[in-house]
Amino acid sequence: MVLVYIDQADQQIKKSSLEAMSYGAALAKQLGCDLAALVLGTVQDNLADLGKNGAQKVYHIKNESLNTLDVKLHSTLIANAAKNVNATVVVFAHNINGRAIAPAVAVKLEAGLVSGASSLPNTVNGFVVTKTVFSGKAFASIQIETPIKVIAINQNSFGVVAYDSSATVEEMNIPIPAPSIKITKVEKIEGEIPLTEASLVVSGGRGLKGPEHWGILLDLAKSLGASTACSRPVSDSDWRPHHEHVGQTGIQIAPNLYIAIGISGAIQHLAGVNRSKTIVVINKDPEAPFFKAADYGVIGDAFEVVPALTAAILKSKTAN
Amino acid sequence: MKILVCISKTPDTTAKIAFTEGNTKFDENGVQWIINPYDEWYALVKAIELKEKDASTIIHLVTVGTADAEPIIRKALALGGDEAIRVNSNSNDSFYVAKQIAAIAKEGSYELIFTGKETIDYNSASIGSMLSAILDLPFVSLANQLDCNGNLATVRREIEGGEETCEVNLPVVISCQKGMAEQRIPNMRGIMAARTKPLKVVEPSEASATTSIKKFDIPVAKSGVKLVDPANMDELVKLLKEEAKVI
Ligand SMILES: Cc1cc2nc3c(=O)[nH]c(=O)nc-3n(C[C@H](O)[C@H](O)[C@H](O)COP(=O)(O)OP(=O)(O)OC[C@H]3O[C@@H](n4cnc5c(N)ncnc54)[C@H](O)[C@@H]3O)c2cc1C
Numbered sequence: 001m002v003l004v005y006i007d008q009a010d011q012q013i014k015k016s017s018l019e020a021m022s023y024g025a026a027l028a029k030q031l032g033c034d035l036a037a038l039v040l041g042t043v044q045d046n047l048a049d050l051g052k053n054g055a056q057k058v059y060h061i062k063n064e065s066l067n068t069l070d071v072k073l074h075s076t077l078i079a080n081a082a083k084n085v086n087a088t089v090v091v092f093a094h095n096i097n098g099r100a101i102a103p104a105v106a107v108k109l110e111a112g113l114v115s116g117a118s119s120l121p122n123t124v125n126g127f128v129v130t131k132t133v134f135s136g137k138a139f140a141s142i143q144i145e146t147p148i149k150v151i152a153i154n155q156n157s158f159g160v161v162a163y164d165s166s167a168t169v170e171e172m173n174i175p176i177p178a179p180s181i182k183i184t185k186v187e188k189i190e191g192e193i194p195l196t197e198a199s200l201v202v203s204g205g206r207g208l209k210g211p212e213h214w215g216i217l218l219d220l221a222k223s224l225g226a227s228t229a230c231s232r233p234v235s236d237s238d239w240r241p242h243h244e245h246v247g248q249t250g251i252q253i254a255p256n257l258y259i260a261i262g263i264s265g266a267i268q269h270l271a272g273v274n275r276s277k278t279i280v281v282i283n284k285d286p287e288a289p290f291f292k293a294a295d296y297g298v299i300g301d302a303f304e305v306v307p308a309l310t311a312a313i314l315k316s317k318t319a320n
Numbered sequence: 321m322k323i324l325v326c327i328s329k330t331p332d333t334t335a336k337i338a339f340t341e342g343n344t345k346f347d348e349n350g351v352q353w354i355i356n357p358y359d360e361w362y363a364l365v366k367a368i369e370l371k372e373k374d375a376s377t378i379i380h381l382v383t384v385g386t387a388d389a390e391p392i393i394r395k396a397l398a399l400g401g402d403e404a405i406r407v408n409s410n411s412n413d414s415f416y417v418a419k420q421i422a423a424i425a426k427e428g429s430y431e432l433i434f435t436g437k438e439t440i441d442y443n444s445a446s447i448g449s450m451l452s453a454i455l456d457l458p459f460v461s462l463a464n465q466l467d468c469n470g471n472l473a474t475v476r477r478e479i480e481g482g483e484e485t486c487e488v489n490l491p492v493v494i495s496c497q498k499g500m501a502e503q504r505i506p507n508m509r510g511i512m513a514a515r516t517k518p519l520k521v522v523e524p525s526e527a528s529a530t531t532s533i534k535k536f537d538i539p540v541a542k543s544g545v546k547l548v549d550p551a552n553m554d555e556l557v558k559l560l561k562e563e564a565k566v567i
Contacts, residue, residue, distance in 0.1 A: 072459060113531070140533050312553035
């Protein structure tokens, strides 16, 4: 059986978990085996709806103590649940929770792990999964040698597939160990889509000259409903918060659209964004290396181009 | 307090990524090696900061690697740390590496075990979590702040859409990222001292790999940039809508 771990934040199922569910559904079909989802904690979503993403069955360990991440606790429960249902492949979303839990689950199941997978396995000769390595500069095809396999699938690399069905939900009663950590404070960034989940991202670099000039970028992001990101020197200088720093030493993202404004395109920056489907570069220097990695380029002054782009987007919206 | 810092050797961030032997091996030709930035900037420096607060703190560094990892370990010792252990083995399998480090960790009974958030070569972000499972310890990932008080650690970590502070009893495994510590560069005194610090080499313990790399591929390059006149942003919007279909 393929078992997909469905994680949550604030009691809501994450988009990346729905991608993992769709990946699991395709995998179960490929392997000709059953498919189930596993949900921990209490969620507001209707779990039967996971059928719309391919699940036939949903196992639910319903307990409020599982709503926040505790790797020791979660990995123990997921591994025990996987053993209960005889799972041969356990799938995670390679998001903040998944990348923390999956390796511990792999150890507990004595399973080989591919973390950051970017494709379905090739099962012609063994079980080979590709993953991104060198921060997106290459792919590696990795053979899993163990009977049980654990895969954490990259965000935005497998689209959510809609099925016309509904899943049966079954509560799983297994003993819940004591928590290993105690949460004392939560600080949420209100009203923003987490960068790793955003499909549209507008990003600014040192070319914007200072935090006081970010208004034009924020206006553009708002016109598109996009999230915002920045280059490392920008967050290092505290022009923007640290969680917006993308790149080899920041977060790695793969949105549908990445608009880079006043960013030179250093190799370490590209490493964090080169999996984006479409890249637009706005830079006044025609020699900026970023143009080599771009799909569309605008050679011009950001202070003129960006407001004009925002206006064009707003105009096209009212035209519809 | 005893701290174990896991150190990995990675190609420099500007290294040319290429492969040899029919795309099955990373081409090390001309590659400059560095300490994995997360291990150096955040995990190691945080350990050093803790030792500066409490001089009785002992810092051990561990790496799983062959003799060519020694310059990296010496560089790490130049930043700080009391001694280093090199497990004489080379593997791309996270489980195998975690097993080796776990064997060292068991012997040293450390209160804190630090890893970087991930390595910049294989990006698996797995070692910390695997170690915690092998050692049956709590694991806190993506930590950007840490205070220790007796047996209690208070850690701030990144979560989906925000940050969270949690309390955990030592011993604990923590993966470190930006915010955890202030990046430093080694000084002359540190570099001199590092030459005489103990670097113990131990042979690997029994463990088998669970995965193997079959081949590498380089992504296909973009076909070329389409330039849009800065005075015609309607055109760009049209391209994004109708050609790229992303908005
Ligand atoms: C180990 C290591 C890790 C690193 N990790 C990262 C990382 O994770 N992420 C990251 O981003 N960087 C990282 N860096 C830094 C990276 O090498 C670059 O220094 C950085 O990305 C440059 O940021 P930038 O493009 O904003 O600034 P700059 O390189 O200064 O580029 C500014 C750009 O703005 C353009 N510009 C100026 N004025 C205008 C205008 N009016 N209109 C339009 N364009 C304008 C310029 O032509 C230029 O191309 C790392 C470096 C090292 C050594």
